[in-house]
Amino acid sequence: MIGYALRRTLLAIPVMGVVAVIVFSLLYFAPGDPALVIAGDTASAEDIARIRHSLHLDQDPAVRFASWVWQLLHGDFGTSIYSGEPVLHLIGQRAGATVGLMLLATLFAVTIGITLGILAARRKGGAWDRLLAGYGTLGFSLPPFVMAYILAFVFASTLHWLPVQGFQPISAGPGPFLRTAILPALSLGIVFSALIANVTRAAMIEAMGQDYVRTAIAKGVGERTILFRHALKNAAIPIVTVIGSGVPVLIGGTVVVEGIFVVPGIGGLMVDAILHRDYPVIQAVVLLSSLVYVLTNLIIDLSYTLLDPRIRY
Amino acid sequence: MALIEVDALSTLFPSGEGDLRAVDGLSFAVQPGETVAIVGESGSGKSVTVMSIMRLLGAATRHEGAVRFEGRDLLALSEAEMRKVRGNRIGMIFQEPMTALNPVQTIGSQIAESLRLHRGLSRRDSRARALEMLSLVGIPAPERRIDEYPHQLSGGMRQRVMIAMALACDPALLIADEPTTALDVTVQAQILDLIREQARKLGAGVILITHDLGVVAELADRVIVVYAGRKVEEGTAAEILDRPRHPYTRGLLEATPRLRGGGGHRAGRMTEIPGNVPGLAEILAGCAFEPRCAHAQPCCRIERPPEVPVAQDHLVVCRRAEPVS
Amino acid sequence: MNDMSTTLEPMVVIAAPPPQRAMRIRFAFRGLLRNRPLAAGAAILTAILLLAIFAPLIAGHDPRAVSVGDRLLPWGADHLLGTDMLGRDIFARILYGARVSLLIGGCCALLSCLFGTVIGMISASSRLSDAIVMRVLDGVMSMPAVLLAIALMAIAGGSATNVIVAVTIVETPRCARLIRGLMLSLRERPYVEAAIAAGSGQIRLLTRHLLPSLMAPLAVQATFIWAASMLIEAALSFIGAGVPPSTPTWGNMIAEARSLWQVKPALIFVPAAALSLTILGVNLLGEGLRQAFDVKAGR
Numbered sequence: 001m002i003g004y005a006l007r008r009t010l011l012a013i014p015v016m017g018v019v020a021v022i023v024f025s026l027l028y029f030a031p032g033d034p035a036l037v038i039a040g041d042t043a044s045a046e047d048i049a050r051i052r053h054s055l056h057l058d059q060d061p062a063v064r065f066a067s068w069v070w071q072l073l074h075g076d077f078g079t080s081i082y083s084g085e086p087v088l089h090l091i092g093q094r095a096g097a098t099v100g101l102m103l104l105a106t107l108f109a110v111t112i113g114i115t116l117g118i119l120a121a122r123r124k125g126g127a128w129d130r131l132l133a134g135y136g137t138l139g140f141s142l143p144p145f146v147m148a149y150i151l152a153f154v155f156a157s158t159l160h161w162l163p164v165q166g167f168q169p170i171s172a173g174p175g176p177f178l179r180t181a182i183l184p185a186l187s188l189g190i191v192f193s194a195l196i197a198n199v200t201r202a203a204m205i206e207a208m209g210q211d212y213v214r215t216a217i218a219k220g221v222g223e224r225t226i227l228f229r230h231a232l233k234n235a236a237i238p239i240v241t242v243i244g245s246g247v248p249v250l251i252g253g254t255v256v257v258e259g260i261f262v263v264p265g266i267g268g269l270m271v272d273a274i275l276h277r278d279y280p281v282i283q284a285v286v287l288l289s290s291l292v293y294v295l296t297n298l299i300i301d302l303s304y305t306l307l308d309p310r311i312r313y
Numbered sequence: 314m315a316l317i318e319v320d321a322l323s324t325l326f327p328s329g330e331g332d333l334r335a336v337d338g339l340s341f342a343v344q345p346g347e348t349v350a351i352v353g354e355s356g357s358g359k360s361v362t363v364m365s366i367m368r369l370l371g372a373a374t375r376h377e378g379a380v381r382f383e384g385r386d387l388l389a390l391s392e393a394e395m396r397k398v399r400g401n402r403i404g405m406i407f408q409e410p411m412t413a414l415n416p417v418q419t420i421g422s423q424i425a426e427s428l429r430l431h432r433g434l435s436r437r438d439s440r441a442r443a444l445e446m447l448s449l450v451g452i453p454a455p456e457r458r459i460d461e462y463p464h465q466l467s468g469g470m471r472q473r474v475m476i477a478m479a480l481a482c483d484p485a486l487l488i489a490d491e492p493t494t495a496l497d498v499t500v501q502a503q504i505l506d507l508i509r510e511q512a513r514k515l516g517a518g519v520i521l522i523t524h525d526l527g528v529v530a531e532l533a534d535r536v537i538v539v540y541a542g543r544k545v546e547e548g549t550a551a552e553i554l555d556r557p558r559h560p561y562t563r564g565l566l567e568a569t570p571r572l573r574g575g576g577g578h579r580a581g582r583m584t585e586i587p588g589n590v591p592g593l594a595e596i597l598a599g600c601a602f603e604p605r606c607a608h609a610q611p612c613c614r615i616e617r618p619p620e621v622p623v624a625q626d627h628l629v630v631c632r633r634a635e636p637v638s
Numbered sequence: 639m640n641d642m643s644t645t646l647e648p649m650v651v652i653a654a655p656p657p658q659r660a661m662r663i664r665f666a667f668r669g670l671l672r673n674r675p676l677a678a679g680a681a682i683l684t685a686i687l688l689l690a691i692f693a694p695l696i697a698g699h700d701p702r703a704v705s706v707g708d709r710l711l712p713w714g715a716d717h718l719l720g721t722d723m724l725g726r727d728i729f730a731r732i733l734y735g736a737r738v739s740l741l742i743g744g745c746c747a748l749l750s751c752l753f754g755t756v757i758g759m760i761s762a763s764s765r766l767s768d769a770i771v772m773r774v775l776d777g778v779m780s781m782p783a784v785l786l787a788i789a790l791m792a793i794a795g796g797s798a799t800n801v802i803v804a805v806t807i808v809e810t811p812r813c814a815r816l817i818r819g820l821m822l823s824l825r826e827r828p829y830v831e832a833a834i835a836a837g838s839g840q841i842r843l844l845t846r847h848l849l850p851s852l853m854a855p856l857a858v859q860a861t862f863i864w865a866a867s868m869l870i871e872a873a874l875s876f877i878g879a880g881v882p883p884s885t886p887t888w889g890n891m892i893a894e895a896r897s898l899w900q901v902k903p904a905l906i907f908v909p910a911a912a913l914s915l916t917i918l919g920v921n922l923l924g925e926g927l928r929q930a931f932d933v934k935a936g937r
Contacts, residue, residue, distance in 0.1 A: 018777025022786075026793050137925070141918035143869050145876055145892070146910040153903055164900075211412035218367055218407075219400035219427040219478065233417045252784030256873050260896075270785070274792040274879045282789050290780045297780075308417055309462040 078280035098265035105189035113193040117200025139194030144253040148187035165262040184261040188253040199242040203235035244300040315342035316518040321378035335361040337542035348519040350533035358542035401431040404479030408491035410471035414463040421459035446477040469500035541601035548627035558629040676926020682919030690736035699727035701734040731886040746805040746867035754813025762821035775811040783808040791879040805867040854931035861924030888913040
């Protein structure tokens with residue numbers, strides 16, 4: 001088990017290596033001189049020279065890549081071209097809001113998704129199943145920012161139940177946080193919950209058709225116990241896997257949704273960085289979110305051994 | 314008084330082309346302590362019969378007739394009342410111990426589950442009783458095995474666990490659906506011994522579903538031969554095996570390779586019954602076996618054959634049978 | 639239990655002859671008509687496609703024509719859906735926006751499937767190439783699609799072509815993975831093994847045996863990519879990293895209306911509805927195809 005965990009962790013390193021190479025070489029996708037592109041049309045010659053130097057564009061790419069990775073490994077993600085502050089510092093300031101939002105969205109998506117999936121799986125073609133089909137079709141068809149505007153329009157502008165702006169971090173207390181975070185979290189979480197619900201439904205239908213469920217019925221076990229104790233644990237692996245695969249969906253969603261609800265998070269940082277072509281910030285955000293995803297998948301892979309005793313490494 | 318009395322049971326699966334009649338007016342009874350084998354080809358409705366008794370077939374299935382067990386009609390019970398019968402008064406052993414056990418639960422908790430459910434035992438007491446059951450069914454080192462998962466056990470061990478589960482609440486009736494089909498030949502005899510032994514100790518009745526006449530000879534007191542969801546012959550095991558009267562039963566016996574005796578080589582030529590079991594949607598006015606019967610007469614097609622007693626404890630459902638005088 | 643044409647266990651079951659080809663096709667066709675998602679999706683997309691193609695004839699206005707005197711008009715006879723903050727006709731902008739959205743979505747789906755199939759097949763061809771290609775794909779796929787697309791756009795600059803390139807880069811790995819998995823499992827199928835044993839050439843094996851089996855899952859996957867790329871395109875435009883604002887796209891329309899959304903929500907909800915309806919159409923089409931082909935495809 002520990003050996004497997006080590007091997008699995010080692011396997012994540014080449015993946016992160018590929019990510020680093022891609023993020024690094026993105027700069028070369030720019031038509032012409034990247035320093036010129038980043039500096040923009042109004043930049044002076046000194047600006048361009050400064051950017052060129054700060055990005056080490058005057059060095060050989062291979063040398064530059066090596067020193068960049070070396071710095072990354074020492075926790076140095078460079079300096080923002082726009083604000084001049086260390087990138088890691090900027091991200092640290094804003095990570096809390098985004099992480100809080102993502103966790104709330106995940107909590108919401110997991111609760112709704114698994115519940116709806118189980119209810120739909122109980123009777124194929126039943127009322128809950130059809131509800132899920134509609135919910136899923138709608139959820140997959142409404143982009144997160146459209147969802148955000150619909151929710152803001154209904155619950156903030158029309159019903160005045162919740163504010164549109166004025167995000168409060170978790171440190172301000174659960175009440176203010178929930179009040180201001182619930183709409184952005186819902187906007188992010190609905191698609192995710194539909195995804196989880198679909199996978200849960202399929203996995204539960206599969207599990208409920210197995211012989212051991214018939215055995216449980218023949219033992220006199222009630223439906224609820226069969227659903228939760230017998231079937232759900234057998235259906236856990238695909239469900240947990242899809243929860244892990246939702247991380248990039250959520251990260252992608254925050255970029256657009258944070259702007260609408262004026263959440264001071266990573267998404268806003270990213271949008272500003274695009275505006276100012278603040279390349280070190282963009283690099284760092286992409287790199288770190290990939291790292292989060294890779295680590296999440298690592299944990300999920302390792303959790304398989306807990307979920308299914310047949311899996312031993 | 315009979316332990317269980319199945320009275321004109323029919324099981325109908327609704328389908329696009331009308332109801333499919335998997336069991337068609339089947340009647341039989343099991344006395345306490347008696348082992349009754351239901352024998353037939355796959356598709357003959359023998360498995361469906363016991364699934365109907367346990368009401369395991371899903372909401373869409375329709376039943377006709379009655380299943381009287383301990384003074385009540387099981388088909389008329391509410392789902393909650395039925396749950397109190399399943400696993401408690403009636404224990405069931407399935408064919409595939411591999412898939413019939415939950416792969417993510419320890420065998421101990423699977424045995425303990427019905428004890429906690431029906432006996433209201435605590436976690437500790439149910440575990441102690443599960444341990445007792447494991448040693449009862451002959452699992453070595455039960456205190457180690459109890460926390461293992463099904464995949465860590467051999468096929469024969471898994472079937473022993475199944476039996477322990479089915480017997481945990483001391484049921485009055487044990488249903489075994491092809492209990493040895495999925496097992497190695499060497500293990501089959503041990504499992505059959507175990508079932509016989511435990512049923513005798515409990516004084517429980519046994520319904521045994523099988524297509525293997527060797528198993529019948531080993532275990533059964535009485536035999537019911539079913540064909541296309543109908544009973545074609547019923548009698549004591551000795552009568553049926555030695556003096557089969559129905560052409561179908563004879564065919565079944567002749568199609569069975571005889572491995573016993575004769576030093577391992579087959580005694581006599583194995584034959585087969587020509588034709589197939591009729592489809593469930595077919596409406597058969599007369600004898601269901603008529604299309605495949607070598608002795609069929611025109612009237613067999615039109616009229617249902619009568620139940621003819623041909624000896625004491627021997628009933629044949631065939632127009633050609635001579636009643637005992 | 640519902641196994642009806644059974645015989646005594648020791649005997650051999652005689653399988654029914656396979657249905658005739660003509661009958662199978664008739665069955666399939668009847669199935670398509672009964673396939674409600676497929677019919678609904680095709681109807682929605684056909685309608686939007688026709689509106690997009692004939693936009694110049696239907697629109698009645700130049701989507702870019704600014705008219706300061708006609709700002710924020712409500713819907714009416716002249717401006718079917720009213721005008722935006724620069725007095726541009728919303729209906730015309732929606733129709734022209736459909737062109738961009740469908741074009742980008744279609745191109746991305748086509749290109750991603752094309753590259754994905756090639757890469758997937760290369761990956762499946764040998765252990766070495768599989769190891770290399772899969773590591774690279776894992777890397778690309780571990781980067782959130784929207785973020786990677788944003789990063790690409792930020793550096794390459796906003797244009798429709800760059801959006802297509804960025805989204806194709808993001809979506810190709812998904813398709814490549816699918817094809818690789820299918821190829822690996824197909825290789826184990828008896829009929830493919832038989833064809834190899836019979837000395838079928840590589841090309842013949844590919845075109846006669848493998849490609850036909852790939853078409854159904856690929857078609858379903860193409861609809862997923864189509865929907866995803868329209869979504870990413872709109873998101874890029876929305877945050878100002880997509881098609882330049884001068885081009886009328888649904889994402890741009892929503893982005894421009896952001897500051898006014900509490901005053902005039904229709905400016906946002908009209909393009910949002912158009913976008914959602916189109917994605918709905920694509921999703922229904924995909925679901926219909928999935929049902930028709932009985933493909934077990936994950937998103």
